[in-house]
Amino acid sequence: MKLEDIKTVGxxxxxxxxxxxxxxxxxxxxQVKVVDMSExxxxxAKKTIVKSLERVVKKGTITEKEMEETIAxxxxxxxxxxxxxxxxxxxxxxxxxxVKKELFAKLDAVCGSDTIYxxxxxxxxxxEMAALVKNPANFIGMHFFNPVPVMKLVEVIPALQTAPATKDLALDMAKKIGKTAITCKDTPGFVVNRLFVPYIIDAVRLLEEGVASAEDIDTAMKLGCNMPMGPLEFQDFAGVDIGYHVINIFHEYMKQERFAAPGLLRNMIKAGYVGRKAGRGFYDYSEEK
Ligand SMILES: NC(=O)c1ccc[n+]([C@@H]2O[C@H](COP(=O)([O-])OP(=O)(O)OC[C@H]3O[C@@H](n4cnc5c(N)ncnc54)[C@H](O)[C@@H]3O)[C@@H](O)[C@H]2O)c1
Structure with a gap:
């Protein structure tokens, strides 16, 4: 299959x-056909898309008519x-x-074996996911970043079973939808999170060791490295529990001490201090609530 043959994506x-x-x-x-559990x-999702497109119109990148056509x-x-x-x-x-296994079983029941996932x-x-579908050669990872319309990168990750043609098509697709792609092997965290997770771990260790306060660690990285958010603020934003889960996946796969989750994270989860969503993480958000 070639990119020019693709007029509709799911x-x-x-x-x-x-x-x-x-x-x-x-x-x-x-054309985009979306499937989810409920109206x-x-x-x-539609509200989010409209809001995001309105910002693009304001910037003058597309016209209001183009926005309506996009939504349609x-x-x-x-x-x-x-x-x-x-x-x-x-x-x-x-x-x-x-959840993914169940979805791919349903997709495989209706889609032909030439469908790319x-x-x-x-x-x-x-x-592991490619092994779930009837044609693993057509299965690939395309890891986007949040918020997708803003973040320019996509990591393209072939499975061991992925055909070279599938990889080429994924790279072409990434370009068509306005992203810059990098490719990498199927390993935990791919490239971005492989670098980002140890950075987060070390920020928590600095706090644990009393090297600096949470505020000072975050300020250091924002003002010293131009990071838009400090590492501990980021944990609170994304969820301390989610970060802990990701760190444990790394540790299980790598079996290296440097990927071990700091004890402070475990204790914070036990205490319910899982970040902004709970009103407390590395910082206290109770006033905001
Ligand atoms: N949020 C991020 O920052 C981020 C970044 C990169 C990759 N990801 C990955 O993207 C995926 C989705 O993450 P998200 O943050 O958008 O999650 P989300 O919870 O916002 O959305 C998941 C959606 O899947 C729907 N869903 C669940 N089961 C379904 C099914 N059987 N059929 C159809 N729809 C179903 C849910 O209703 C929900 O709307 C995950 O694999 C995640 O690891 C997330």
Whole structure:
């Protein structure tokens, strides 16, 4: 299959990532068929897409008419069967191997073996997921970053079973939808998180060791390295529990002490200090609530 043959793409999952991928694919002129669990989810996703496109119109990158045309290219269904005959399907459902397994079984039941599947998983092995589908040669990882319309990178990760033609097509697709791609092997964290996770771990260790306060660690990285957010602020924003889960996946795979989760994270989770969503993490947000 060639990129020119693809006029329609599928998007399984319309959460934060799915909505973003649907938007950029539609902006690139592709018809996008979105599937998620309910109309309510779709209502939220559509609102996010419209808001994001309105910002693009304000910037003058597209006209209001182009915005309407972009929105009209996106359709929604709760039925996986609506993705039958769609040649290229992105997947961004919950980060749970059982949820993904069930979804791919449903997709495989309606899609032909030439369908390309591109998963956006952050932490599950692409090779393990490829083994779930009837044609693993057409399975690949395309790891986007949040918020998708803003972040320019996509990591393209072939599974051990991925055909070279699938990789080439994924790279072409990334370019078509406005992203810069890098490729890497199927290993935990790919490139970005492989570098970012140890950085987060070390920030927590500095705090544990009493080298500096949370505020000073965050200020140091924002003002000294131009990071938009400090590492501990970031943990609070993304969820301390989610970070802990990702660190443990790294540690399990790498078996290296430098990837071991600091004890402070474990204790924070036990105490319920899982970040902004709980009103308390490295910082106290109770006033905000
Ligand atoms: N959020 C991030 O920063 C980020 C960044 C890169 C990659 N990812 C990856 O993207 C994927 C999605 O993450 P997210 O943050 O968008 O999650 P999310 O929770 O915002 O969205 C997941 C969506 O999947 C839907 N869903 C669940 N089961 C489904 C099914 N069987 N069929 C159709 N839809 C189903 C849910 O209703 C929900 O709308 C995960 O694999 C995650 O690891 C997330």
């Amino acid at each position: 998007m399984a999952g319309a959460g934060s990532m799915g909505a973003g991928i649907a938007q950029i694919a539609a902006m690139a002129g592709l 309510e989810v779709w209502g939220r 290219r996106i359709s929604f269904s709760t039925d996986v069967a609506s993705l039958k005959d769609v040649p290229f399907i992105f997947e961004a459902v919950f980060e749970d191997i059982n 591109a998963t956006n998983t952050s932490s599950i092995s692409i090779t």
